[in-house]
Amino acid sequence: MGILEDRVVWVTGSARRVGRAIALACAREGADIVVHCNHSHDDGVATAAEIRAMDREAILVQGDHARRDEVEHMVATIGEQFGRIDALVNSAAIFPAKAFDCTGDAEFDEVINANLRGPFLCTQLALPLLRNSTAKPAHVINLLDAYLPRPYAKFAAYWCAKGGLDALTRALAAELAPSIVVNGISPGPVLPPEHFSEEKQALSAEKTLVKRWGKPEDIARAVVFLLASDYVTGANIVVDGGRSLA
Numbered sequence: 001m002g003i004l005e006d007r008v009v010w011v012t013g014s015a016r017r018v019g020r021a022i023a024l025a026c027a028r029e030g031a032d033i034v035v036h037c038n039h040s041h042d043d044g045v046a047t048a049a050e051i052r053a054m055d056r057e058a059i060l061v062q063g064d065h066a067r068r069d070e071v072e073h074m075v076a077t078i079g080e081q082f083g084r085i086d087a088l089v090n091s092a093a094i095f096p097a098k099a100f101d102c103t104g105d106a107e108f109d110e111v112i113n114a115n116l117r118g119p120f121l122c123t124q125l126a127l128p129l130l131r132n133s134t135a136k137p138a139h140v141i142n143l144l145d146a147y148l149p150r151p152y153a154k155f156a157a158y159w160c161a162k163g164g165l166d167a168l169t170r171a172l173a174a175e176l177a178p179s180i181v182v183n184g185i186s187p188g189p190v191l192p193p194e195h196f197s198e199e200k201q202a203l204s205a206e207k208t209l210v211k212r213w214g215k216p217e218d219i220a221r222a223v224v225f226l227l228a229s230d231y232v233t234g235a236n237i238v239v240d241g242g243r244s245l246a
Contacts, residue, residue: 090165
C-alpha cells in the first residue's frame with residue numbers, strides 16, 4: 001500500500017516534463033490522478049493511460065488554467081468524478097526569455113497568467129473540493145524556482161510571476177490553515193529548458209555542488225514527501241543540487 005493510497009491529486013501541467021513525473025510518482029504511491037493539459041492533449045492521454053496501467057484511476061482535464069471559465073469547467077469535471085481533491089500541485093508554467101526593454105504588455109500578461117494567475121485561480125476554485133478532502137489536512141503545492149533570490153537577466157516577467165507565487169504560497173499557508181497546508185518546491189537545474197544549448201546545460205551542471213543536472217523524479221519525490229507530511233506548511237523545499245550554495 002502506498003503512502004498516498006486513495007488520495008485524489010490534481011497536477012496541473014502534467015501531460016509532460018516535470019508535471020508528468022509528479023503525476024506518475026503520486027500514482028505509484030496509490031493516488032488517483034487528475035491529469036491536466038492545455039495544448040499537449042496527446043501527451044495527456046498517454047500520461048493518463050500510463051497511470052491506469054498502474055491500476056489507479058486517472059482522468060484528463062484540458063483547458064487554460066489562467067482562464068476562470070475554463071478552470072471552473074475543469075473543477076466541475078473533477079467534482080463529478082471524485083467529489084473531492086486531496087491535493088493540488090500547481091506545476092504548469094512557462095519560461096520564455098525576453099529582454100526587459102523588449103517585453104510588451106501581451107508578453108508580460110502571458111507569463112503572469114501562466115505562472116501566477118493560473119495557480120491563484122486553480123487554488124481558489126478548487127477550495128470547495130479541497131475542503132471536502134478525506135485526507136486531513138488537504139495539500140496545495142506550488143512549484144517556485146530556486147533562482148528566485150538571485151534572478152538572472154532576460155526573464156523579468158517570469159521572476160515577477162514566481163515572486164508573486166512565493167508570496168501567495170506563504171499567504172495561503174496562513175489563511176487556509178489548519179484544514180489545508182500550502183507549501184512550495186523550488187527546482188534548480190532539474191530539466192533543461194528546451195531552448196538551452198548543450199554548452200549552457202554543461203555550464204549549469206558545473207555550477208551545482210553535485211556537478212550534474214537533476215531529474216524530474218527529484219522534484220516528484222519532494223512532492224510525495226510533502227503530501228505525506230501533515231506538519232509542514234508555509235515551507236519552501238529547494239531541490240537544486242546545491243546550486244544556491246555553489
